[in-house]
Structure formats: structure tokens, C-alpha cells
Amino acid sequence: MTGASALDARYAGRRVLITGGIGFIGSNLAIRLVQLGAKVLLVDSMLPAYGADLANIEPVRDKVRVNYSDIRDAHSLAYLVQQEDVIFSLAGQVSHQESMQDPMTDLEINCAAQLSLLECCRQHNPAARIVFASTRQIYGRPKTLPVAEDHPLEPVDVNGINNLAAEMYYTLYHQVHGIPTVSLRLTNTYGPRMDLRSPAKGFAGVFIRQALAGETIRVFGDGDQRRDFNHVEDVVDALLRAGQQDDLVGRVYNLGHPEPRSLNEFVACLSALTGCRHEFVPFPPDAKRIDIGDYYGDFSRFAKATGWSPAMDLETGLADTVEWFRNRDR
Amino acid sequence: MTGASALDARYAGRRVLITGGIGFIGSNLAIRLVQLGAKVLLVDSMLPAYGADLANIEPVRDKVRVNYSDIRDAHSLAYLVQQEDVIFSLAGQVSHQESMQDPMTDLEINCAAQLSLLECCRQHNPAARIVFASTRQIYGRPKTLPVAEDHPLEPVDVNGINNLAAEMYYTLYHQVHGIPTVSLRLTNTYGPRMDLRSPAKGFAGVFIRQALAGETIRVFGDGDQRRDFNHVEDVVDALLRAGQQDDLVGRVYNLGHPEPRSLNEFVACLSALTGCRHEFVPFPPDAKRIDIGDYYGDFSRFAKATGWSPAMDLETGLADTVEWFRNRDR
Numbered sequence: 336m337t338g339a340s341a342l343d344a345r346y347a348g349r350r351v352l353i354t355g356g357i358g359f360i361g362s363n364l365a366i367r368l369v370q371l372g373a374k375v376l377l378v379d380s381m382l383p384a385y386g387a388d389l390a391n392i393e394p395v396r397d398k399v400r401v402n403y404s405d406i407r408d409a410h411s412l413a414y415l416v417q418q419e420d421v422i423f424s425l426a427g428q429v430s431h432q433e434s435m436q437d438p439m440t441d442l443e444i445n446c447a448a449q450l451s452l453l454e455c456c457r458q459h460n461p462a463a464r465i466v467f468a469s470t471r472q473i474y475g476r477p478k479t480l481p482v483a484e485d486h487p488l489e490p491v492d493v494n495g496i497n498n499l500a501a502e503m504y505y506t507l508y509h510q511v512h513g514i515p516t517v518s519l520r521l522t523n524t525y526g527p528r529m530d531l532r533s534p535a536k537g538f539a540g541v542f543i544r545q546a547l548a549g550e551t552i553r554v555f556g557d558g559d560q561r562r563d564f565n566h567v568e569d570v571v572d573a574l575l576r577a578g579q580q581d582d583l584v585g586r587v588y589n590l591g592h593p594e595p596r597s598l599n600e601f602v603a604c605l606s607a608l609t610g611c612r613h614e615f616v617p618f619p620p621d622a623k624r625i626d627i628g629d630y631y632g633d634f635s636r637f638a639k640a641t642g643w644s645p646a647m648d649l650e651t652g653l654a655d656t657v658e659w660f661r662n663r664d665r
Numbered sequence: 666m667t668g669a670s671a672l673d674a675r676y677a678g679r680r681v682l683i684t685g686g687i688g689f690i691g692s693n694l695a696i697r698l699v700q701l702g703a704k705v706l707l708v709d710s711m712l713p714a715y716g717a718d719l720a721n722i723e724p725v726r727d728k729v730r731v732n733y734s735d736i737r738d739a740h741s742l743a744y745l746v747q748q749e750d751v752i753f754s755l756a757g758q759v760s761h762q763e764s765m766q767d768p769m770t771d772l773e774i775n776c777a778a779q780l781s782l783l784e785c786c787r788q789h790n791p792a793a794r795i796v797f798a799s800t801r802q803i804y805g806r807p808k809t810l811p812v813a814e815d816h817p818l819e820p821v822d823v824n825g826i827n828n829l830a831a832e833m834y835y836t837l838y839h840q841v842h843g844i845p846t847v848s849l850r851l852t853n854t855y856g857p858r859m860d861l862r863s864p865a866k867g868f869a870g871v872f873i874r875q876a877l878a879g880e881t882i883r884v885f886g887d888g889d890q891r892r893d894f895n896h897v898e899d900v901v902d903a904l905l906r907a908g909q910q911d912d913l914v915g916r917v918y919n920l921g922h923p924e925p926r927s928l929n930e931f932v933a934c935l936s937a938l939t940g941c942r943h944e945f946v947p948f949p950p951d952a953k954r955i956d957i958g959d960y961y962g963d964f965s966r967f968a969k970a971t972g973w974s975p976a977m978d979l980e981t982g983l984a985d986t987v988e989w990f991r992n993r994d995r
Contacts, residue, residue, distance in 0.1 A: 409769075435841065438780055438834075439739075446776065446830065450768055450823070488818065490833065491840075493780070500776065500830040503820065504768075510821070511765065 345579045347372035352419040354378045354406050354452070355385070355426030356399075359529045360468065360521075362391035363567045364423060364574055369395040371575075378415055378426070380405035385428060386530035390663075406448040413455040421578045422465045424452060424505075427498075430535035431472065432621055434494035441493050449501035453508045453516075465505065466577045467518040469587065471632055473499040481563075481633040484520070484589055491627060502587060509585035517577040518587040522632055526567030526652065527659035538598065539564070543653075546605040547660055552613035555622060558599035563592035563631035566652035569645040576641040583640060591632035592645050604649055608657045675909045677702035682749040684708045684736050684782070685715070685756030686729075689859045690798065690851075692721035693897045694753060694904055699725040701905075708745055708756070710735035715758065716860035720993075736778040743785040751908045752795045754782060754835075757828075760865035761802065762951055764824035771823050779831035783838045783846075795835065796907045797848040799917065801962055803829040811893075811963040814850070814919055821957060832917060839915035847907040848917040852962055856897030856982065857989035868928065869894070873983075876935040877990055882943035885952060888929035893922035893961035896982035899975040906971040913970060921962035922975050934979055938987045 351368050355361040356377025368375050377399055381387045392399065404411040406426050416422060427445050428434065434441035449467070456463050474482050475489035490496045505516040523539055530536055531544035538555070545552045573590055577583055602613045618626065638644050647655070681698050685691040686707025698705050707729055711717045722729065734741040736756050746752060757775050758764065764771035779797070786793050804812050805819035820826045835846040853869055860866055861874035868885070875882045903920055907913055932943045948956065968974050977985070 438784060439777070442777055442780055447769070447772055450772055454768060485817075491837070493834065493837065496830050496833045496837065499833070500826050503826045503829070504823065507821070507823065507826065 346575070348374065349420040350374045350376070350418055351421045351423070351578075352376045352378060352415065353423045353425060355387075357381065357389060357391055357401070358386040358425065359391070360524060360567055360570060361423070361425045362528050363526065364425070364571045365392055365399055366395050367571050367575065369398045375399040376415070376419065377401045378404055378406065380426070384533060386533070386536070388528075388530075391528045406452060407443050409451045409455065412452060413459055416452070416455045416463065417459050419460060419463050422452070422456070422463050423574060423578065424449065424465060424467045427468070428494065430533070431492045431494045433535050434492055434497070435621070438493040442497050445494065445497035446500050450504050453504055453514065456514055457508065457512050461512065461514050463514075464578055464584070465514065465516045466574055467502060467505045467516060468574070469502040469518040469520045470495070470498050471520050471522045471589070471630060473502065473520065474630075476627045477630055480629060481591065481631050482589070483633040484587055484636055506585060506587065515581075515584040517583045519573055519577055519637070520587060520589045520632065521565070521570060522590055522592075522630070523562045523564045524567055524570050525564055526656050529567070529656070531660070539601070542602060542605060543656060543660070546609040546611040547657065547664075549611065552602055552605070552611055553616050554598055554602060554613055555616060555618045558602065558615060559597050561595040561597050561629045561631060562601075563595050564601065564649055564652070565590055565592055565645055566647040566655070569647055572646075573637065573643050576643055580641055588637035588640070589632040589634045590637065591634035594648060595631035596649050601649065604653045605657070608654055676905070678704065679750040680704045680706070680748055681751045681753070681908075682706045682708060682745065683753045683755060685717075687711065687719060687721055687731070688716040688755065689721070690854060690897055690900060691753070691755045692858050693856070694755070694901045695722055695729055696725050697901050697905065699728045705729040706745070706749065707731045708734055708736065710756070714863060716863070716866070718858075718860075721858045736782060737773050739781045739785065742782060743789055746782070746785045746793060747789045749790060749793050752782075752786070752793050753904060753908065754779065754795060754797045757798070758824070760863070761822045761824045763865050764822055764827070765951070768823040772827050775824065775827035776830045780834050783834055783844065786844055787838065787842050791842065791844050793844075794908055794914070795844065795846045796904055797832060797835045797846060798904070799832040799848040799850045800825070800828050801850050801852045801919070801960060803832065803850065804960075806957045807960055810959060811921065811961050812919070813963040814917055814966055836915060836917065845911075845914040847913045849903055849907055849967070850917060850919045850962065851895070851900060852920055852922075852960070853892045853894045854897055854900050855894055856986050859897070859986070861990070869931070872932060872935060873986060873990070876939040876941040877987065877994075879941065882932055882935070882941055883946050884928055884932060884943055885946060885948045888932065888945060889927050891925040891927050891959045891961060892931075893925045894931065894979055894982070895920055895922055895975055896977040896985065899977055902976075903967065903973050906973055910971055918967035918970070919962040919964045920967065921964035924978060925961035926979050931979065934983045935987070938984055
């Protein structure tokens with residue numbers, strides 16, 4: 336666990352709502368918040384394709400409240416946000432390819448429901464701190480590396496456009512209405528409880544599933560594309576900081592990792608842990624059209640403001656992940 | 666009329682759909698297209714607050730088809746777009762202040778319905794040229810003047826965010842799906858058929874209404890804010906060029922005017938035409954929070970690509986406007 340310890344005391348006894356709380360990042364955050372003594376309310380629509388799995392919250396099942404509802408339902412959302420001190424807005428449709436096949440659903444969840452959440456807070460709980468999980472996808476193809484927050488925003492898919500609009504709503508609602516919002520632009524997150532079933536969620540989950548299943552990993556292109564991989568514990572640590580530090584409000588921050596790694600290195604790590612094999616295959620056209628090439632972010636703004644930096648390198652993080660899934664499936 | 670004459674021949678006999686076709690800009694465009702021999706279909710939901718007025722199309726009432734429907738209705742829209750050669754997407758909620766008071770409605774019209782229109786075309790008519798009326802509001806407060814297309818996009822209200830998302834959908838659908846879209850970022854447009862009734866539509870219409878009614882014009886602030894005013898005939902000319910010139914597709918272009926003028930100059934012009942008086946009043950807080958200060962755009966990209974430049978200066982344009990409204994009300 337990385338050292339947000341002094342600050343973490345601020346969560347004891349506080350009421351915290353997590354949308355998408357039964358998904359990958361939400362459930363890891365929930366478990367940590369229970370450890371810190373927060374009163375946790377999870378809101379989740381249990382859409383299977385989006386990673387919701389009750390097994391994710393098994394360790395804290397009797398220590399959290401769970402409300403099954405969809406963030407597109409503005410009426411229940413308006414009721415649920417009342418009384419909450421901190422709201423983590425994590426629910427989302429995360430597949431880039433699905434956003435191209437079914438753009439209206441992506442818009443409803445990633446764009447309209449985010450604006451709706453802000454309206455609910457403006458009307459019923461304007462003092463609630465809101466942390467929005469944004470995404471590096473809003474940058475599109477990097478023009479310079481590492482990508483800092485002032486890099487042009489030119490998303491290459493509907494998912495990126497909708498997340499960009501959502502992030503702008505969060506910032507605007509701070510500027511105009513004084514609602515204390517913070518947005519973190521997440522990059523590739525992996526770790527325990529990640530959704531390994533959905534190929535649309537990106538390569539990291541697919542590769543880990545293939546490695547665990549003893550299948551040959553299929554790498555699109557030459558595998559030289561670099562990414563900044565964050566273990567979910569580091570992301571949870573960042574979210575906690577964003578939810579409690581007052582000088583962050585109204586701003587947007589990159590996450591990232593000091594050591595960008597190629598897809599080939601990611602696969603080599605997995606191979607060392609599982610003995611898996613891999614092969615290179617051409618990019619499918621649908622994936623190629625929205626691929627962004629190399630990406631790694633400059634997270635110095637967030638590091639400077641909070642002291643956060645990733646505690647886990649890829650080797651340690653993937654070993655932890657593989658072990659967690661092996662224990663679960665035993 | 667400015668000289669798109671050689672190109673205009675391309676509209677003869679073509680099927681052209683205009684969303685918001687009974688509003689201010691849409692009706693002026695419709696009248697011109699009828700003159701050029703196009704087969705015009707106007708789609709309008711007749712929401713009175715948005716400027717729809719059947720009197721606007723009185724000169725061409727029996728030469729156009731009119732379909733009363735809302736662009737939020739994806740089913741009728743999917744039917745209507747079929748068979749059309751060119752689609753002008755002009756329907757929108759244009760009030761910045763209303764977008765802050767009722768942001769979900771703004772999102773439905775300016776963001777969701779635009780994505781829906783693109784989906785309709787992707788599925789039923791991917792060859793249709795689509796011209797989207799975007800807005801300078803997506804830039805937010807200018808960091809440099811004149812504002813070129815690569816200026817940072819930092820909208821200061823919900824309307825600006827939703828228009829930005831919409832414009833990005835249009836560009837993306839060209840890049841990924843090959844749909845021939847063009848976006849024009851309109852600035853302050855004035856002229857015959859503009860909606861003078863709604864204070865939420867911005868100062869130009871309010872000032873003209875006050876001048877025509879013999880009321881004292883109330884200028885917020887010191888009146889030194891500069892704008893680039895386009896007469897609607899020049900905007901119609903730009904839209905026609907955007908709808909017919911093939912090398913523009915997939916791109917975004919500013920409109921603008923070579924002579925930015927202050928609000929005080931705008932009022933002085935009106936005063937010379939009508940004898941109206943004016944007074945200075947402090948900015949109301951709601952308006953101040955989303956005011957952008959000086960704005961004028963660099964339209965050289967569009968000028969170079971098409972030869973377009975505004976034919977009308979403010980004096981000529983306002984004289985034409987005042988005369989038109991006086992004749993109408995006689």
C-alpha cells in the first residue's frame with residue numbers, strides 16, 4: 336500500500352458513494368475505503384458486459400450498502416447522492432470499439448449520465464466532493480510524449496469524445512457552480528478484479544486471460560507500442576487523494592507510470608509468470624482505425640500536488656495480479 | 666449576393682435537407698436554395714423559443730416541403746435523411762444561459778441528436794454531404810486574437826461543451842466512416858428573420874428589437890467588447906460553399922469578419938439608423954460568469970479554401986436588417 340496514510344484518516348466515518356462500485360476499479364476502491372472506516376454506498380446497474388461482478392466485493396459484502404440502479408436513471412440518482420460526502424464517478428462504458436458500434440449507448444452513460452449526476456449534486460448536494468475517472472483516450476494520438484494535461488484533445492473514437500465532454504462538465508460545474516470536482520485521466524489500469532472476459536475492454540485483460548488459460552497470446556501489430564501501466568492499487572491510492580485534498584478541486588490530472596513499457600514487455604512479464612506463448616497478428620481494421628500508437632502520460636502535476644507516484648512496477652504488479660486470479664480460481 | 670455563382674449551379678435539382686429549416690439561418694438558406702433550383706426539405710420541431718416562425722419561409726412556402734419533427738426523434742430522422750444529397754444541420758438550442766439552467770435539454774438537442782443524425786446517415790445514406798453549424802463558443806475565452814481553428818477548445822458553458830462534442834462526432838464520422846462532413850464555426854450572425862423575441866439569444870437580437878421599438882438599449886459592461894458580426898447572407902453563402910466543395914470534407918472552419926466591431930459601434934450603427942438611445946448597466950451575474958470578452962476569428966483557412974469573405978460590413982448589414990424588419994411590420 337502506498338503512503339496516503341496521513342490523509343487517509345479523513346475517510347473514517349465519511350459517507351462515500353461509488354458509481355460502478357461493483358466493477359473493477361470501484362470494487363478495489365470500496366474494499367480500501369471500508370478498511371479506512373468509510374461508510375460506503377455502491378451504485379451499480381450490474382450490466383455484465385461492463386465488469387460488474389458481486390464476487391468482486393465478497394471481502395466487504397456485509398460492510399457496504401449496495402444499491403442496484405443505472406446512472407442513466409436520474410430520479411434514483413438524485414435521491415442517492417443526498418447525504419454523501421464524497422462521490423467517485425467510476426461507472427462507464429469503457430470499450431472504445433463498442434462506442435463505435437453503439438455510440439448512443441456510450442453517449443447516454445459516459446456523457447448524459449455524467450451531466451445528470453452533476454445536476455443531481457447541484458440541486459441536492461452541492462458540497463459533495465466528486466472525483467471523476469476520466470481517461471487518456473481524450474488525447475487521441477499523442478503528438479508529443481510524455482503527454483501532459485495541456486496536450487491537444489483530439490479523441491479518435493466516440494468513447495473519447497463523450498469522456499471529454501463529461502470531463503468538461505465536471506470542470507465547468509466547479510467554475511460556475513462551485514461544486515468541488517476533480518478529474519483524473521486514467522491510463523491502462525490492471526490488477527485484481529479486472530474484467531478478463533470482455534475482449535472489448537482492451538488488450539491487458541485479454542492477454543492476462545490468455546496467459547492464465549494457457550492460450551497463445553495474440554499481439555496486434557509488432558508489439559512495440561508503449562503504454563504506462565498502472566496497478567489498480569496505485570489508481571485507488573490516487574483516487575483517494577483526489578477525494579480528500581482541497582487544493583485539487585476544479586482541475587484535471589494525468590495518472591501515469593515513470594517506466595512506460597511495450598506490449599512485448601508486458602507479454603514477456605506474463606510469460607515469465609505463466610510460461611505462456613505469443614504470436615504476432617495483423618491489426619483487425621476496426622481496431623487499427625482507432626488505435627493511438629505509443630502513449631504515456633506526464634503525471635508530474637498530480638505528483639507535485641499530492642506526492643503520489645506509482646508504487647508498483649509492471650513485474651511486481653503482474654505477479655500480484657496473476658497470483659490473485661490463480662487463488663480465486665483454485 | 667456574394668460570388669459563389671459558379672459553384673451554385675451544383676445545387677440545381679439536388680435534394681437538400683435543412684434541420685432547423687424554419688429558424689433564422691435555416692429559412693434564409695432555404696430561400697436561397699429554392700432560387701438555385703434545389704429540392705428543399707425543411708425539418709423543424711417549431712419550438713417557438715428556438716426561433717421557428719412560419720412567416721420566415723413565406724416567400725417559398727409552396728416551393729419547399731416541410732416536415733414537422735424533432736431531431737431528437739431518431740426514427741423519423743432515419744427516414745427523412747434517406748435520398749438527400751446535402752444535409753445542413755442547423756437545428757439547435759443556441760442560448761448559452763438556457764444551457765446552464767436546463768443542461769439536459771441542451772445535451773439532447775446539441776449533442777445526442779447530432780450523433781443520432783450521423784448514425785442515421787451512416788446506416789441509411791452514408792454518401793450525403795453534411796454541413797454542421799458549429800459555433801465559436803467552443804473556444805471559450807480567447808487566449809489570442811484573432812482566434813484560429815487551432816486555438817485551445819475550452820468552452821465556458823454547457824452549450825459550448827455540447828457543440829464541441831457534436832463537432833467532434835462530425836469530424837470523427839468522416840475519419841472513421843468516410844461520411845463527407847464539414848463543420849463551420851459560426852460567430853455572431855444577424856440579419857433578416859433573426860429571432861428578436863428571445864433575450865436568451867444574445868445581445869444582437871435584443872439590441873435590434875430595442876432599437877426598432879424605440880426603447881433605450883441596455884449595454885452590459887462598458888460596451889468595449891469586440892465581435893466579428895456576420896450578416897446572414899454571408900453565412901448562407903459560406904454554408905452553400907461548405908455543402909458543395911469536395912476538398913473541405915472532414916475539416917472545421919471559422920467564419921468571421923475582417924473588421925471586428927465593438928458593442929458600442931454596433932449600437933452607434935443602430936442609433937444612426939433608428940435614433941435609438943442607450944445606457945450602460947452592470948453585467949448580471951449569470952451573464953458575467955459565461956461572458957467571453959473580446960472575440961474575433963481568423964477565417965483565412967476558409968477564405969483560402971473557398972474564396973469566401975463577408976460581402977457586407979456592419980453599416981450595410983444593419984441597414985438591410987432594420988429595413989427588412991420595418992417592411993415586415995408595416
